[in-house]
Amino acid sequence: MxxxxxxxxxxxxxxxxxxxxxxxxxxxxxxxxxxxxxxxxxxxxxxxxxxxxxxxxxxxxxxxxxxxxxxxxxxxxxxxxxxxxxxxxxxxxxxxxxxxxxxxxxxxxxxxxxxxxxxxxxxxxxxxxxxxxxxxxxxxxxxxxxxxxxxxxxxxxxxxxxxxxxxxxxxxxxxxxxxxxxxxxxxxxxxxxxxxxxxxVRGERFDFPGLILSGTALGCLFFGFEMSSHDGERALTLGLLTIGTVFAAGYVAYARRVPAPILDLSLMRIPSFGLSVWGGSLTRVTQGAQPFLLPLMLQIGFGLTAAQSGTIVFATAIGSMAMKALAPRVLRRYGFRQSLIVNGIVASLGYAVCAAFRPGWPLPLMFAVLMCCGFFMSFQFTAYNTVAYDEIPHERMSAATSFYTTFQQLMLSVGICVAALVLQGSMEVRGHTTVQLADFSTAFLIVTGISLLATFWNLRFSPDAGTEISGHRMINPRSKPDA
Structure with a gap:
């Protein structure tokens, strides 16, 4: 690098x-x-x-x-x-x-x-x-x-x-x-x-067949995930997701045969990049669900106005801004691997606490919880988005950014759809026609479980991942990769 x-x-x-x-x-x-x-x-x-x-x-x-x-x-x-x-x-x-x-x-x-x-x-x-x-x-x-x-x-x-x-x-x-x-x-x-x-880098021909295959696959998957939260659209949803999956499989087969595909799947073989994509994708499901679930719960479940719920939800933004000064120091002290493992668990469990929110909770306490959620989740994405490019050669940097952003956008949309599907499924299981606080609690716990799965990929990062970026090696010069 x-x-x-x-x-x-x-x-x-x-x-x-x-x-x-x-x-x-x-x-x-x-x-x-x-x-x-x-x-x-x-x-x-x-x-x-x-x-x-x-x-x-x-x-x-x-x-x-x-x-x-x-x-x-x-x-x-x-x-x-x-x-x-x-x-x-x-x-x-x-x-x-x-x-x-x-x-x-x-x-x-x-x-x-x-x-x-x-x-x-x-x-x-x-x-x-x-x-x-x-x-x-x-x-x-x-x-x-x-x-x-x-x-x-x-x-x-x-x-x-x-x-x-x-x-x-x-x-x-x-x-x-x-x-x-x-x-x-x-x-x-x-x-x-x-x-x-x-x-x-110039000189490579533009991959128009890859653009058509990937565009069709991603477009159908985007629409399919979005329509999955609409009542009475199950046939259309299934059709879109099926078409998207078929074209995605076709693109995978195609990309293996061409030298410069528009989405370079071989980037996933680079350890820090591939692990960041997998771990970050699971975590982004939770991040995508949070802005969808919280305002609805505060307005429908708590009876707050849009302005009141917006004031409370803004706490996560304050936590995000507070993080930016501490992230370099934490990564320099503990490195990317240890930080991603520990912080990833803490960030996920923070959103699990939101499942316990009830109208009787003091508003300052909920505000403080959401500030912590914003702080730890923002740190997690800072780490993912930085270490992902640690081992990417310069000539492949543009391919890596388009690949990474594609999955980032897709998984944020998936998070909204997962949250909507869980709310609808919880209502059907409990047998009521209007969403209740218990349904929101179920949704928060399920999306929390999804982001906790990222721990398995975080454990696979090398202890020396991103040491040149974080400066962690200068503090721990004897650290060595796992055997």
Whole structure:
């Protein structure tokens, strides 16, 4: 890996602080994460204006997911061809223009088309933004930079619903999309001023057959998981998941025969990357379920208003921000393997405590529990997202970021679907037609169990994994890998 770093085409200029780079990229990702969740609270209002039923507005969400599924795998190849900064900056422009088109939509069809266009920008923004960070920040600063980068990814889904509720209540729903415009303009300017362009490896032909196979597979799986939470859609869900699985199997067979597939499955044979994908995917199921379950439980089960529940849920964002200063010190002291094992268990059990929440609990106590959840889960993703690239050669970095982001987005969606399915199944087993607190408790415990399974993969990390990044070897010079 050290040789790969030496071959990097560019390093940050002396005047560019790694926090500046991380926060610029984080601002763009915050815009995207906020947009993805703030829209949900406006759907009933938009349905009335468009003259359609509220359930039919779900296509405004799924069309964006489809665009992500199709184009995220292509992001690495595009960044290699045109340069990471160029693509990242262009993605901000496309996302901002897509936001303006969404705000100008006067029918559901126009909104869906604008969301697909907006998703093209979002698909490039997530993985290419991470690639820009990896190519612009020195290895000794990587943990700190990644912890800054992950804060908006965790805050966006949490503050999205209350922000959306405020806009719909006091402004027009179109401002949900217009708020992206100043953020996008500022991001474009800052990327131009502070981030150097670092083109990757060129000369490989673009994998169009792989794009079709992977796009169809991921698109059907995204839609299938999303439709699984809708009543009366079991036949459609089964059909989509079946088609997605068939195309996924076809892509696996295809990718083994071509030299440069659009999603390089051979990356999974790299220990730190493969273990981070498996462990991180299981943990993201819980992280994806949490922003879905908590607001519903607090509003339906506790009878709180949207504003009150948003205030409580915001505690996880505070915990996430508190983590960023401590992550480098903890990883330097204990290393990635030990930190992932212990913190992964603690982070998962924190969400298990949420299963015990009841209206009689003091609000400050629930706030404190959620702060701890946000702290430990944010640390876990900082560790996963950093150690994943420890052994990736520079020439494969763009392929790794698109691969990793594809699974990240897929598993967050799976988390929402798992939570919805468990709620529905619990209601059927208990024989009631409205969701109750016991159903939420069951859902929290099941998603907690899923993230605890990541412990088996965390145990397989080498004790020396990521030592050059964390500095752990300097404190424990005699540490050796397991025999």
């Amino acid at each position: 050290s040789q790969a770093v030496e071959r990097a085409p560019a390093t940050p200029t002396p005047t560019t602080n790694f926090r500046t780079i991380a926060l610029i990229i984080a601002s763009a990702m915050f815009m995207e994460q906020l947009d993805a969740t703030v829209l949900t609270t406006a759907l009933p209002t938009m349905a009335r204006e468009f003259g359609v039923t509220a359930p039919s507005m779900s296509v405004a969400l799924t069309s964006y997911l489809l665009s992500l599924a199709v184009f995220i795998p292509a992001s690495g190849k595009v960044a290699d061809r045109f340069g990471a900064r160029t693509v990242f900056r262009s993605a901000i422009v496309v996302f901002t223009l897509g936001s303006i088109l969404c705000a100008q939509a006067h029918s559901l069809g126009m909104l869906v088309g604008a969301r697909i266009f907006q998703g093209l920008g979002g698909a490039m923004m997530m993985p290419v933004g991470r690639l820009v960070l990896l190519r612009s920040v020195e290895r000794r600063d990587m943990v700190s930079a990644m912890s800054w980068l992950l804060v908006p990814a965790l805050i966006g889904p949490i503050i999205g619903p209350p922000v959306g509720g405020f806009i719909v209540t006091y402004l027009d729903w179109r401002w949900i999309f217009y708020i992206n415009v100043p953020i996008g303009i500022l991001g474009f300017v800052l990327v131009t001023l502070f981030i150097a362009n670092t083109p990757g």
